[in-house]
Amino acid sequence: MTDAISVLVVDDHAEFRQGLRTLLGFYTDEAASFEVVAEANSAEQAIEMLEAHNPKIALLDMDLGEGTGLDVLQRLKTLGLETRVLSLSAHCEDEWIFQAMQAGAKGYVAKDKLATQLYDALRTVLQDEIYLDPQLTSRFFRLFHSSTSIRPVPIEGTKIRLTDREREVLYWLVQGASNENIAKELYITVATVKAHLTAVFEKLKVRSRTQAIVKALKLGLVEAD
Structure with a gap:
């Protein structure tokens, strides 16, 4: 040990x-x-x-x-x-x-x-x-962006090619939704949500939900409501 x-x-x-x-x-x-x-x-x-x-x-x-x-x-x-x-x-x-x-x-x-x-x-x-926690991450970065002059970097974000469905899944992830809630919002199965998240993680070069949220917000791929 x-x-x-x-x-x-x-x-x-x-x-x-x-x-x-x-x-x-x-x-x-x-x-x-x-x-x-x-x-x-x-x-x-x-x-x-x-x-x-x-x-x-x-x-x-x-x-x-x-x-x-x-x-x-x-x-x-x-x-x-x-x-x-x-x-x-x-x-x-x-x-x-x-x-x-x-x-x-x-x-x-x-x-x-x-x-x-x-x-x-x-x-x-x-x-x-x-x-x-993914739910806390969205709220933290929403407040962070509103209290500083730092803005997303959309130009860099355009290099990441997400499908429309991947972008929808990522949007709900940023809002702090669970896989089950994302599935309900998009009328797809939880297994399909997981498959899309795997693809999103690979494209963003991240390993966790929190990292995906942070990078998505930083690059301006989606916004936290």
Whole structure:
């Protein structure tokens, strides 16, 4: 087995921290394992633990009793550490997501989705990629585009040749729709949706739904409503 990946858990509820420890324990296999090297219940304590342990990953609650996750993210920028922060929150409002990602978080997971998304989120950020639920991705980039002067690059996007159906599937993907919902909207089977997505991923040269959404918005192939 490879060396354990060090993790700092930051949350102001002891029961939730223990739940994360338990969940991380389920992810141990021949490829990787996770070791909680420290815990913190406030922004100040989190910063102390970051400096003391320099963990590979920090699971950071955004709404702490003392201080906020944003305080930790902003301080982390000045410490020169390579800790990758995965933000955890009960808040899924656009502004919360936007602020966390702008402050340097490598991913954002809603607390009610931890059981199904945490492992994928961890593996994604460990590969130096950004993790966002597809539904959150669309909302984040919609707010990002509306708050900056950055615009899509349609000229580059014209080099990517999508069929009309692939473009329709991509449109609904950007809106955060599941495969099942896309199938209902377009009156096709889920298997057909998956086939179109496979083709879209190949043409966009991406490996995940999140990457496809980001690239589609960046190139102006579709817009988030």
